[in-house]
Amino acid sequence: MNKKYNWSVLLGAAFLMASSAIGPGFLTQTAVFTQQLGASFAFVILLSIILDAVAQLNIWRIIAVADKPAQDIANNVFPGLGYFISFLVFLGGLAFNIGNIAGAGLGLNVLFGISVGQGAIISAIIAIGIFLYKEAGKAMDVFAKTMGLLKIGLALFIAYISDPPLAEAAIRAVNPTQFSFTAVLTIVGGTVGGYITFSGAHRLLDARQTGIENLSGVNKGALSAIGLASLMRLLLFIAALGVVSKGAVLDPSNPAASVFQLASGQFGYKVFGLVIWAAGISSVVGSAYTSISFIKSFHPVILKYNREIIIVFISISCIIFEIVGKPVEVLLAVGALNGLILPIALGIMLVAAYRTRIIADYKQPLWLTVSGILVVAIMIWMGYGTIVQMISGN
Template sequence: MKKKHNWSVLIGAAFLMASSAIGPGFLTQTAVFTEQLGASFAFVILLSIVLDAVAQLNIWRIIAVADKPAQDIANKVFPGTGYFLSFLVFLGGLAFNIGNIAGAGLGLNVLFGISISQGAMISAVIAVGIFIYREAGKAMDAFAKTMGLLKIGLALFIAYVSDPPIAEAAIRSVNPTQFSFSAVLTIVGGTVGGYITFSGAHRLLDARQTGIENLGSVNKGALTAIGLASLMRLLLFIAALGVVSTGVTLNPDNPAASVFQLAAGQFGYKVFGVVIWAAGISSVVGSAYTSISFIKSFHPKILQYNKAITIIFILISCIIFILIGKPVKILLAVGAINGLILPIALGVMLVAAYRSKIIADYKQPLWLTIAGIGVVAIMVWMGYGTMMQMI
């Protein structure tokens, strides 16, 4: 019997993944690398879109066909691997969530003049409210869609007023004059690394939009998510390029805010407040949801108290931020760490695609497998190149 596609859930899953990707770290990374690489960053973005799409299609399809969360699939491939993967994703999600809370707090600080800590606490309460709501799944989908559209609309406005050199960016997207291993690793890691790519896939699991018969819609959901995140990345890049091409230097303490403020003055600064709050709060929701989804199948009590544990995860992230302070450098570092997690996660999923005890009689398209192996190899190479640069 063919399952009925729930397009609201599919689009919600796509926005959840995209919103998880478009967090404060995403804004910071884009501004920093645009200033470093100029128009040549367009090539890095184009390369990352291809890598993102291949990784996400493989992972979403295999999870949908197996009808199991990633950690259970990993444990069936190699016993214990699921626990290791969950540990990496959970810690990465917690580290990112500290940055997400900080970004949301900074947004309210910009908008209303309250302290960043107060803004973080208010934002954490709002995120908790989404999970307390009885129809948490629907609320999460609606919230992700609203925040995603808001971020894209405001980024489009800033990209327009910054008057960027579009022609040069188009040329450099295929003929770069500069390249950075760490930029690719961080950008891919910040888009589909760590917990991010699994956020939408696990949302489809919870909504029972799985199985071979639903692969067409799973493909659309996966590519829509990458398209949304990539559109936001391109808009932010174009906006930042318009600013840095005039010769100004971005504020290293808050490069993303510099882009908005230099492009549109005080109004642009307020727009940045809205964008980074929307980015922070939506990523808090996505990170918390997905991080907990990686441990809830390990014990019945975790599944029973899933909602309460998710809320505690958000509150702990908030408390750690208030105690530690601004994790600006951590946002860049965690993006790179998530990029290192990706080849492990994707590699395990590719092996699972050829285990009949996991995927039954499903046949993974050969081109997708080959492309997936290519992404694993490239990400390992980029990771090695990045570490060599650091030594």
């Protein structure tokens, strides 16, 4: 029986994935690498979009065809592997959620002058409210779309105000004068690493938009998600480029805020507050939902109390932030971990694509498999190089 895919659900999944990617760390990474690489950062973004799209298409398609969450597919590939992946994703999701709560708290601090801690508690309550709603899935879709459009609209405004050298950025997108492996690893890891790439795919599972007959819709959802996250990255990049190309130096303690403030003064700073709040709270929702989706198939009790466990997850993230403060070191470590999780997760999915007991008679397109293997190899190579750099202290 043919199913007609639900565009509302597909867009909700796309925005959930994109919103999960566009968190406080996303804003900071983009500003920092623009300061470091200038217009040549356009090449890194272009390369990362290609790597992101290949990874996302492979993972979403296999999950949709197998009609199982990633952890169950991994356990079918090799017993126990799903538990290992779930542990990495869950731990990374919790650590990132602490940072997301911090970012949302900072946003309300900038907007209203309340303390970051108070802002974090208010934001956590709003996020919990979404999951308390009877139809949490629909509420999450609407919230993800609203926050996503808000972030893109505000970033577009600041990009316009900053008057960036677009011609130079276009040239450097294909002919860079600088390059950074660490930038590529961080950007790809920040867009499709860790829990992020699974957020939309697991949302499609919950909404029953699965099966070979729905692959056309799955493709559209996966590419829409990458398109949305990439559009936001490009807008932030050209906004930052407009600022730094005029000789301005970003504040290293808060480079993303500097971009908005230098572009549009105090008004720009308030816009930054709204953007980082939207980025933080939407990532809280995406991270909590996806992290718990990696353990809910392991026991009927977890499945039964899925909503309550998500609420506890958000509450614990908030409590840890209130006790510890902003865990910069943890965020940096988990940022690298996100980039390293991707080749493991993608590699498992590529193996699963050729196990008939998982995907039945589905045939994965050869170009997707080959390009997927290339992405795995590139991410392992860059991950190794980054770890060597960190150990050597360079």
